[in-house]
Each structure stands twice: as C-alpha cells, then as structure tokens.
Amino acid sequence: MAERRIVVGMDIGGSKIAAAVVSEQGEILNQESIVTEAERGFEHGLRRIEALLGRLLARAPGQPVAIGIGCAGPVDPARGTIDNPYTLPTWDGVNIVRPLRERFGVPVALENDADAAAMGEVWLGAGHGGRIVVMVTIGTGIGGAVILDGQIYRGIDGAHPEIGHQCLDPAGPPCYCGARGCWESLASGTAIANAARAQMPAWAGASIDGASVIRRARRGDPIAVDVVDRAAQATARAVFNLVNLYVPEIVVLGGGVMDAYDLFEPALRETLACDTMAPIAAIRVERAALGNDAGIVGAARIALDIQCARTCM
Numbered sequence: 001m002a003e004r005r006i007v008v009g010m011d012i013g014g015s016k017i018a019a020a021v022v023s024e025q026g027e028i029l030n031q032e033s034i035v036t037e038a039e040r041g042f043e044h045g046l047r048r049i050e051a052l053l054g055r056l057l058a059r060a061p062g063q064p065v066a067i068g069i070g071c072a073g074p075v076d077p078a079r080g081t082i083d084n085p086y087t088l089p090t091w092d093g094v095n096i097v098r099p100l101r102e103r104f105g106v107p108v109a110l111e112n113d114a115d116a117a118a119m120g121e122v123w124l125g126a127g128h129g130g131r132i133v134v135m136v137t138i139g140t141g142i143g144g145a146v147i148l149d150g151q152i153y154r155g156i157d158g159a160h161p162e163i164g165h166q167c168l169d170p171a172g173p174p175c176y177c178g179a180r181g182c183w184e185s186l187a188s189g190t191a192i193a194n195a196a197r198a199q200m201p202a203w204a205g206a207s208i209d210g211a212s213v214i215r216r217a218r219r220g221d222p223i224a225v226d227v228v229d230r231a232a233q234a235t236a237r238a239v240f241n242l243v244n245l246y247v248p249e250i251v252v253l254g255g256g257v258m259d260a261y262d263l264f265e266p267a268l269r270e271t272l273a274c275d276t277m278a279p280i281a282a283i284r285v286e287r288a289a290l291g292n293d294a295g296i297v298g299a300a301r302i303a304l305d306i307q308c309a310r311t312c313m
C-alpha cells in the first residue's frame with residue numbers, strides 16, 4: 001500500500017500549544033497539547049515543541065511532507081518570525097521556522113493563528129466551499145481573517161488585517177492596541193469579564209471570566225444579561241461592518257465566546273436585517289464547525305499548500 005501523505009499542523013497560543021499529525025484529507029491521526037510556558041523563554045519552548053513533534057511522529061504512519069504553524073500574532077510569515085510582545089513576550093522577534101526546518105528536514109510555514117483557523121474552516125468546516133470567507137475568532141481576544149479563493153488575504157508588507165481592532169465606539173474602553181472602543185475591547189471574553197466587574201463591584205475580587213459571566217446570564221442575572229447583550233450588540237455591528245466591507249459569501253464566527261452563539265444570534269439577526277447597499281440577504285453567517293481543531297487543521301492545510309507550492313511546479 002502506498003504511504004499516505006501526512007503533515008503536521010500546530011497551533012501556538014499564549015497558554016497552550018496543540019499539534020497533530022494530519023492526513024491530506026484533513027483527518028487528525030494523532031494529537032497532543034502542552035502548556036506553552038512562554039515565561040520560561042523561547043529555547044525552553046523550542047525544545048518542548050521538538051519533543052512534542054517527536055512523540056507525535058513516532059506514532060505516525062510515515063514522515064511528514066511539511067509542517068504548518070498557526071501562532072498568536074503578529075507574526076511575519078515571510079521571515080518566519082513571531083513578533084508578539086502581548087501574549088508571547090519572551091518569544092518576541094524569534095524565528096521558529098528555521099530551527100524546525102533544520103531539525104525535521106521539511107518545509108515549515110508560519111501564519112497568524114486567525115489565518116490558520118480560517119483556512120481550517122474553509123477547508124473542512126463552516127466556510128467550506130466559500131470563495132470569499134471572513135472568519136472571526138472571539139475568545140480571550142478577537143482575531144479575524146479573510147480568505148479569498150483559498151488564499152489568505154494579506155495587506156501591505158504581508159500584514160494581517162486586524163479585524164478585532166476596528167473601532168466601534170471612540171469613547172469606549174481603552175484597548176491595549178492604543179485605541180478605544182475596539183470590537184475586542186467590547187466583546188472578547190476579557191472585555192465581557194471587565195465590563196461585568198465594572199458594573200458589579202462585589203465581583204471585583206472574584207475570579208470572573210467571560211465564560212462565568214455568560215453562565216450567569218443564562219441563569220438570568222440581570223447585570224450579566226446586560227453585559228452579554230452589549231457584547232452581542234457590538235458583535236452584530238462589527239459583523240455588519242464586515243459584510244459591507246468585504247461582501248463575503250460566508251462569515252464564520254468561532255472561539256470560546258461563540259459557545260454562547262445563541263445569546264448573540266438575536267442581535268446579529270436584527271442588525272443584519274437593517275437596510276444597507278450590500279446584498280446582505282445573500283451572505284451567510286455561520287457558527288464555526290471545527291471548534292478547537294480549526295487551528296491545527298488549518299495549519300495542516302497551510303503545510304500541504306506550501307509543500308505543493310515547492311514541489312508541484
């Protein structure tokens with residue numbers, strides 16, 4: 001039997017690194033996660049990543065043809081560097097592509113994690129078959145990506161569009177990016193928790209996160225209901241802006257906060273019914289289908305594409 005073509009897909013976040021061996025059909029053959037431990041420096045992280053990939057490949061049905069990485073951005077795909085002082089401060093400016101290419105002897109591609117998740121959803125998830133797809137991940141922060149004809153949209157110098165930092169309220173809460181009232185500062189899990197603490201001083205010392213506020217909203221707590229409703233209104237306005245800007249076929253909404261998609265859906269439906277010049281009725285808004293696997297599946301797709309680009313000429 002011919003050996004199956006396999007790749008490695010890896011998803012690097014501030015708290016967790018997930019990697020998988022993936023077939024060219026997108027099937028996850030084996031998978032493992034480790035804690036990032038970014039505070040212990042990049043050399044420590046690189047050794048643990050190499051060990052992680054070594055364990056996965058020891059159980060794989062052959063050698064991978066490429067490795068794809070989606071990493072919490074900003075990243076520089078052309079240089080292979082992580083440029084993220086926010087969630088990976090000790091890794092800022094490091095090149096992760098070169099050492100892995102030398103260690104495993106295959107092409108290695110690095111992309112922003114939002115781009116990787118979008119590639120996963122377009123390949124095998126809620127964006128499947130879409131020619132123009134906007135994917136937004138609403139979790140601790142808000143990241144987004146635009147996929148055009150199966151390719152990641154890039155701006156000047158390859159820059160990644162910062163969809164989560166579109167300003168929705170210039171008088172809104174400050175965002176770490178330097179602006180105020182970004183979508184991320186109004187509707188991310190962090191923003192939801194901050195808004196709940198601000199409205200309810202008694203919660204100030206409690207360990208509140210977005211998920212716990214959403215649980216309180218489901219139980220009918222009026223402050224939590226109000227906070228989640230504001231996040232839903234901001235999200236609906238942001239998606240309305242995206243459909244006007246990009247006129248995509250599909251908008252995919254994923255990330256941990258979208259576990260509460262049902263609480264956001266009424267605001268989305270109401271706002272998207274507003275008059276606009278874009279053919280909004282033809283645009284589908286879908287909840288992401290791949291869950292936490294979108295990043296590694298998309299990174300695997302990126303790996304297959306780079307391997308093909310280098311050998312299928």
Ligand SMILES: [Zn+2]
Pocket residue numbers: 164165175176177178179182184185
């Ligand atoms: Zn911002």
